[in-house]
Amino acid sequence: MENSEIKQKYSTLRIRFIAISGVFFVLMCAWIYISSSAREELLGIPSAAWLIALVLALTVYGVFFFRFYRCPNCDSRLPKGWTIKTCQSCGCHLSEQ
Numbered sequence: 001m002e003n004s005e006i007k008q009k010y011s012t013l014r015i016r017f018i019a020i021s022g023v024f025f026v027l028m029c030a031w032i033y034i035s036s037s038a039r040e041e042l043l044g045i046p047s048a049a050w051l052i053a054l055v056l057a058l059t060v061y062g063v064f065f066f067r068f069y070r071c072p073n074c075d076s077r078l079p080k081g082w083t084i085k086t087c088q089s090c091g092c093h094l095s096e097q
Contacts (some may be wrong), residue, residue, distance in 0.1 A: 003093060009072035010084075010094040017069060024061050027054045 031054050033039075034047045041047060069078050076089035086093055 006072045006092055007095060013069065013072070014095075017064065020057075020061050020064055024054075024057045027057050030054075 027050065030042055031047075031050050034042050034050055039047065042050060066077070070076060071078055071087040071090060071092060071094070073092040074087060074090040076087065078084055079088060083095070085095055
């Protein structure tokens with residue numbers, strides 16, 4: 001696999017990871033707001049639905065991180081973080097940052 005193709009695949013993977021993290025963060029903030037203010041709903045959505053959405057988002061985040069957040073070159077699990085420059089297993093350059 002060419003280095004530019006590896007960088008493109010990692011860039012796509014990173015964008016998806018950040019998007020999933022953002023959704024989880026928004027749902028977590030909504031749930032904290034609902035819990036701390038003793039409200040029964042937010043934006044017309046019941047608090048139980050917010051909790052279910054939060055649990056689903058956490059599940060998606062976990063599955064994505066452990067199953068799909070891998071090096072495009074050697075398929076080894078990448079360390080936590082959004083700004084990984086090289087794979088620790090194969091030494092492949094993943095980004096130009």
